[in-house]
Amino acid sequence: MKAVVYKEYGAPEVLKIQEVVKPTPKENEVLIKVKASTVTTGDTRFRKADPFAIRFFNGIIKPKKQILGMFFSGDIVAIGTKVTKFKIGDKIFGSTGMSIFNAWAEFICIKEDATITSMPVKITYEEVASVIFGASTALHFLKKANLKKGDNILVYAASGAVGSAVVQIAKYYGANVTGVCSSKNFKFVKSLGADKVIDYTTEDFTKNDVKYEIIYDSIGKISYKKCKNSLTHSGLFVSNNAGLGDYLNLIWTSFLGKRKIVTGVSSDNLEKLTQIKKLLETKKITVPIDKTYPLDQIIQANYHVDSGHKKGNIAISFH
Ligand SMILES: NC(=O)c1ccc[n+]([C@@H]2O[C@H](COP(=O)([O-])OP(=O)(O)OC[C@H]3O[C@@H](n4cnc5c(N)ncnc54)[C@H](OP(=O)(O)O)[C@@H]3O)[C@@H](O)[C@H]2O)c1
Known part of the structure; x- marks a missing residue:
C-alpha cells in the first residue's frame, strides 16, 4: 500500500x-x-x-x-x-x-x-477527517474555561483550524463572540457566527476599553500580559499555544488575583468525538x-x- x-x-x-x-x-x-x-x-x-x-x-x-x-x-x-x-x-x-x-x-x-x-x-469523508483537530481542541479548552451563556469571548486568530471551531462552539454555548482576523476573513468568520470582527492588522483590540470574560488565543501570537487589561475582573486568558511568559504568569496568577490563565494540551477521546458527531449531525457546526x-x-x-x-x-x- x-x-x-x-x-x-x-x-x-x-x-x-x-x-x-x-x-x-x-x-x-x-x-x-x-x-x-x-x-x-x-x-x-x-x-x-x-x-x-x-x-x-x-x-x-x-x-x-x-x-x-x-x-x-x-x-x-x-x-x-x-x-x-x-x-x-x-x-x-x-x-x-x-x-x-x-x-x-x-x-x-x-x-x-x-x-x-x-x-x-x-x-463528506474530507469534512469528518478535518473537523476533529479544531473541534476537539475547542471543546477541551472551552470546557476548562467553563464558558457560559452570555459570556463575552474574544477569539484571536478566529480564521484558523482551532479559531474557526472555537467561534462556532462558543456560539453554540450561547456566548457573544468577537473574532480577531484579517479583513479578508471578515465574511468567513461572520459566517461561522461571530457577532463582531476586528482586523488585527489595523486595530489593537487591547486599546479599545472593551472587557471580555474570556480571551482565547488560538495561535500564540498574543499573551496574558498584553491582554490582562482587556479581561473582566475575574476574566480568563485561554491559550492552546502559550509561550514561556504565559507559563511564568500562570504560576503567580494561580495564587494571586482573580484573572487566571488556562493552557495545556488537548487530547482526543471517544466522548469528545461523539460530541463532535452530534454537533455535525444537528448542524451546530460546519x-x-x-x-x-x-x-x-x-x-x-x-x-x-x-x-x-x-x-x-x-x-x-x-x-
Ligand atoms: N495545546 C493544544 O492542545 C493545541 C491543540 C491544537 C493546536 N495547537 C496549536 O495551536 C496553533 C494554531 O493551530 P491552528 O491549526 O488553528 O493554526 P492555523 O489554522 O494554521 O491558523 C491559521 C490562521 O491564523 C491566522 N493568523 C496568522 N497570523 C496571525 C496573527 N498575527 N494574528 C491573528 N491571526 C493570525 C491566519 O489568518 P490570516 O491569514 O488572516 O493572517 C489564519 O487563518 C498551532 O501552533 C498548534 O500547534 C495546540
Whole structure:
C-alpha cells in the first residue's frame, strides 16, 4: 500500500510517498481503507520537530514514528476475530492520536475501542477527517474555561483550524463572540457566527476599553500580559499555544488575583468525538475546508499549512 513516509525532520520535501507493508488487524482491531485525512499544525510540528521537545517523544536524531497523520475517515474492510462494535462496510472517522499517527496511509489498523465512531450522514469523508483537530481542541479548552451563556469571548486568530471551531462552539454555548482576523476573513468568520470582527492588522483590540470574560488565543501570537487589561475582573486568558511568559504568569496568577490563565494540551477521546458527531449531525457546526489536496500533493498541502494563513482546514483525499 501507499503511505507518506518521513525519515528525517524538516521542510515538506522530507515527505515521500512509498510502498509499505499493508497492516493486518489483530483480534481486537479493525482494518480501515482510508478515504480522507487532513494536514494539521500538529502534523507539521512533528514533521519539523518544532518545538525541539518533540524529539524526546519521536526520536532525537530522526523520527521513530515515520508516518504522520492523526485524523482519518474511511471504510472498514476487515475486522479481528473478537471485534463486536463494528462490521465490514461501516464508514467511520476518528483519531489515531499523537502516540500512533499513521493516518497518511491507504490502510490503517486501529483497536475497536479507540477514538473511532460511525460517520454522520450527509457529511463528506474530507469534512469528518478535518473537523476533529479544531473541534476537539475547542471543546477541551472551552470546557476548562467553563464558558457560559452570555459570556463575552474574544477569539484571536478566529480564521484558523482551532479559531474557526472555537467561534462556532462558543456560539453554540450561547456566548457573544468577537473574532480577531484579517479583513479578508471578515465574511468567513461572520459566517461561522461571530457577532463582531476586528482586523488585527489595523486595530489593537487591547486599546479599545472593551472587557471580555474570556480571551482565547488560538495561535500564540498574543499573551496574558498584553491582554490582562482587556479581561473582566475575574476574566480568563485561554491559550492552546502559550509561550514561556504565559507559563511564568500562570504560576503567580494561580495564587494571586482573580484573572487566571488556562493552557495545556488537548487530547482526543471517544466522548469528545461523539460530541463532535452530534454537533455535525444537528448542524451546530460546519467544517470549513480551505482546500482539498489529493494524497500525491501532500508536500503542497504541507506548504499550505506552513504558510500560517490557511482558512479553517486542509483536507487530503485518498479517492
Ligand atoms: N495545546 C493544544 O492542545 C493545541 C491543540 C491544537 C493546536 N495547537 C496549536 O495551536 C496553533 C494554531 O493551530 P491552528 O491549526 O488553528 O493554526 P492555523 O489554522 O494554521 O491558523 C491559521 C490562521 O491564523 C491566522 N493568523 C496568522 N497570523 C496571525 C496573527 N498575527 N494574528 C491573528 N491571526 C493570525 C491566519 O489568518 P490570516 O491569514 O488572516 O493572517 C489564519 O487563518 C498551532 O501552533 C498548534 O500547534 C495546540
